[in-house]
Amino acid sequence: MSLKTRYELPARAADTRQLGEMTGAACAVETASIIEQHDGPVILVTRDMQNALRLRDEIRQFTALPAETLADWETLPYDSFSPHQEIISNRLSTLYRLPTLEKGALILPVNTLMQKVCPPEFLTSHALVMAKGEKLSRDKLREELVQGGYRSVEQVLEHGEFAIRGALLDLFPMGSELPFRIDFFDDEIDSLRTFDVDTQRTLDEVNAINLLPAHEFPTDKDAIE
Template sequence: MTESTTTPDTADRAPLGDLAALVGEEPTVRAVVSRAPSVAVPEAARAIFVAGLAGVTTRRPILVAVPTRAEAERLSRDLQQFLPALDVEELPAWETLPFERVSPSLETMSRRARVLWRLRAGVPPAVVVAPVRALVQRLGPHVEEVEPVVVRRGDQIDRDALVARLVAMGYRREYQVEARGEVAVRGSIVDVYPATDDHPVRIDLWGDEVDRLSAFAVVDQRSTDDIDAAIIFPARELLPTDEVRERARQLLRTQPWGAEAWERLADGVTFDGMESWLPW
């Protein structure tokens, strides 16, 4: 998540926001506010109905549960026509099957962490859209303690400490950043691709001070737009914290059938499929 200096004041305005305000006076919307047990809303009208409801109620967030991830993605996109983008969050479900030894995508895990952080930090979105699987998905340990790394121009930052923290949050150190969840260091420059963002971020240090903060292109590695701040969320839901490592050591003694995974977790190693061991 980045904050840009070049974003115009109108960027937060939804294209069809005025229509949502008109729908807020409809009897069906008012019935929901009055806690009617059920109302019927055609599928094509769901986005404007939810946006209208968000405009007339102070309850935050409004949770919209849908059957599938495809429906959640579609409804989230539609809602952003009626509400500012920051007022709409999708809580994605894992793409993996239960006990499948494959990790969900880094973007999925990081977006889940962002939604949960916003709910806990007192900056909830107006609407959270979630497929049913996302609502019943097991959460990682200490999810309520997750904090993003926030970097702003002018901040005093220790380069090595920043990189170490990003690696502890599940980011993979590489020679050059090319994909989400990667971090690279070149002298006084730290490149990181936040798992929730559409572009990587370059942190240019002068000593310990953030001299410049910018987005850059993966293709040619050139800086593009300057930004005010970067908010970097963990790239994984299961992190090798001290408690997780101690639990893995206990499982080594009591559940030897999973020794290979327990040993890697006990050593603090990040590996593909580690999230599938959450039930233990």
């Protein structure tokens, strides 16, 4: 009795090109050319995260098309500590923008390529836009932040943290370069400003912020089951 084949290799999608003996920025120049000629996003796999970041920076010198990286967790299986919040933030930001990447490059180390990621609809359905003038219950917002994986602290210092002091809400959203200070008037957002983590002083005023969840996967009871 013959055995049926359960898994088959996919058909080759395109011709194979081998490039070698490229030194200096030659690899980035050729890669940028491929990205511009290809109709759609290109995935580039590197040996490690250090090479991914270097290649990204070099490619950006030769093309205006987006070149994004998806960071490695930098933890080993069964480690007793979690990845750094900045790594989680960078991953969430990239994964959130990835569905809209019509042309450009996604650069990631081979370890990251082998890991599962969240479905695109999870981030899009759990993202929250907060705009100036919007009416929003602070108690409900606090509950949503906790459910989304954000941590309540005395002073906001890193991604995924928030602090409530009277009518002020300090918040460092995942995927954001700077934290925000939100001033409420009753249940209405009166102002939104960025602030400096070190000095805690406000910087520039903005009209709206995009709030991503603090985890790549849902952590509620239904999701765990």
